Amino acid sequence: MARITASVYTSHVPAIGAALDLGKTGEPYWQKVFSGYDFSRQWLRDNTPDVIFLVYNDHATAFSLEMIPTFAIGCAAEFQPADEGWGPRPVPVVKGHPELAAHIAQSVIQDDFDLTIVNRMPVDHGLTVPLSLMCGQPAAWPCPVIPFAVNVVQYPVPSGRRCYNLGRAIRKAVASYDQPLKVQIWGTGGMSHQLQGPRAGLINREWDSAFLDRLIADPADLAQMSHIEYVREAGSEGIELVMWLIARGAMSDNPPRVAHRFYHVPASNTAVGHLILENT
Amino acid sequence: MNTSKQKRVIPGTTMFDGEQARKGYALNKMCFSFNSAENRAEYLEDKEAYCDKYGLNEQQKKAALSLQVLDMLAAGGNAYYLAKLGGIFGLDMQDVGAQQTGMTKEAFKAKLVEAGK
Amino acid sequence: MALDKPYQDVPGTTIFDAEQSRLGYHLNQFCMSLMKAENRARFKANERAYLDEWLMTEEQKQAVLARDLxxxxxxxxxxxxxAKIGATDGKSFQQMAGSMTGMTEEEYRDMMIAGGRSVEGNRVVGEDGNAQAHRQPQGKAGRKEAH
Amino acid sequence: MAKIVGGINVTHVPYIGRAIANNLQQDPYWKPFFDGFPPVRQWLAKVKPDIAVVIYNDHGLNFFLDKMPTFAIGAAPEYSNADEGWGIPTLPPYQGDVDLSWHMIDSLIEEEFDIVTCQEMLVDHAFTIPLELFWPDQHPCPVRTVPICVNTVQFPLPTAARCFKFGQAIGRTIESWDSDARVVVIGTGGLSHQLDGQRAGFINKEFDLMFMEKLISDPLWVTRYSIPDLVELTGTQGVELLNWLTARGALLGEVAKVHANYHVPISNTASGLLCMEAV
Structure with missing residues (x-):
């Protein structure tokens, strides 16, 4: 049986990708960001899964306003890094895992989650930056990745509770797949940041810290938080944090082992948060 | 593969699932393009070149060019999309049904009428 | 609309809801087109002509030409x-965000390094934080423009 | 608040469009089908809906297999019909109601339906033919519309139980809309048919008639069947009856039959018509 071994949480700031791609990781500004991932790169080498289920949001790349899915699962065999306006990032093609993706789709749709099934999709920084942070600059990503895109751009966006329950359904789906795969689930985006308007640049360190504590210790309670609290306290783009609840919901009910925790302000406009939780 | 184990076997019936959708992607995409009259005309001008443009594999190409519906289904085609290809040649769904069941169109129609009694 | 919009009282913040999405449909679709290198080149060669290809309002076109986010x-x-417009201009998110606050890139960058904008006073309209309307524009760049 | 005046479920075969275009309503092949509609038109003239919420499945016109939503809702000011590949004359655009669309989107996500919102959407025969049958020769169509697509094409499909719940949520959101509009809910597709494979031409009259009866008296009856069960019982395309079930869910509470018709075949399909209103 397949099982979820660990979950990884990280911000996915585009400037981090640019800094990596342009060889700026040694600059003092960026050094502070990347130092938080030294441990993680080693950890991933030591704990390479068979598949990564990567939860992220599309940033006006694969989906235009013509059609916005709440939840979209990538079932293709590969996904090309997108040109988001700066030219495509020089990173490897993302290989998918069509069989497991189709199995998860089948299982969670039966559990009343109304996924959009995607067979072709360019993937943007929301997906590739976390891979870069965790893997550096390899010639190929270390394992197949199932992209899972969540609408956190156009309201109404799904509630934290819905996301958390979706995570639980994904857990069940993975557990019913009869290949002995080790699967990691990554939740990306956040933490506090606001990119728009006169309140741009908002950061709430205290709130972020409490979010991390609650995510570890009592995610079911954290999942009850309303949209407005995310927006008010963590900025308009802080809403991306609901995606972390999908990854957390997919973990077992036992308290997880905290393998790594990191927090740093700023990377560009954003408070960078990062956690690695292992199932016990 | 895991999912195939849970698949229900219904004689003469293929469920268009993820496996079929992946297998038939290029074929169905070509059929999807036939929503436009311009593309239908282009297809008729040079069918093989058009199949190549959409990246059909040999199995799909052969099935499409011969208009054998069962072969197209085996190559991942979906009925709703294949209908657009059939439409180019003036085939309606009863022609398609008759072909798949090895009946004449008249016999196929009679079978349907019988089913309503 | 039957549902409440509790987010309207957050200062300096616009939630991209149904109403905004309807209003901005063609503006955003224009932005999306800039993901193709070929379209970026055409836009840069003649911005006005490129904008005229889209069903945007005249005001939306003016706002884009003015780069007033x-x-x-x-x-x-x-x-x-x-952000695709910024990308076309070779600007980072940080430069774009700075431009919306009336701050220079440097001022904005420094604010971020110092821990970012505080939430204190910036939670609800009517408090006294630096994102509130009565505190605009915030930076040197904005003041310059104000004259 | 908006009022749901009732619901109509009906089959949607493209072939019907050709029959209408060629005025074949009195032709012996078509008469038993077209004769079903006058009572429904009379009912519509009586209940006078302003808006039709149309629940159907797209057949490869608006959605391709690159991105296939389980549930999608239109939020456009108007919806165009387009050539679906056969070059059948297209119908003039249908007026949308963006206020109702977005109201529905807001409340459906609030109720934990993970829908896709579409601010541009082409509508195919599954949407246009029923409206053409209910309001023949009235162009533009006299009602505003909200199209809702259910994936009945690429497996996995939503379960029957999920579709019924989705329908109920649609009903609640219409009734909570602050408007005096009168809304009719339309479900299209089915009934038993199979277009592909050696089993093409499959019809199950007994099941269809039972389904139509149970839809009135006990709509949850059909939720005992899994999707593979339904394929087995009604054919690979018979699963379009999920659209009927969704529309029935939207009527909330108990309903009475206003009119029904059933006829085999139209092309490869068992055609059904069922008009219902709340009791």
Missing amino acids: NWCIRLGGNIYFL
């Missing part, structure tokens, strides 16, 4: 879409 947002623009 706050104005674009008022007209239904969403920051992730608008």
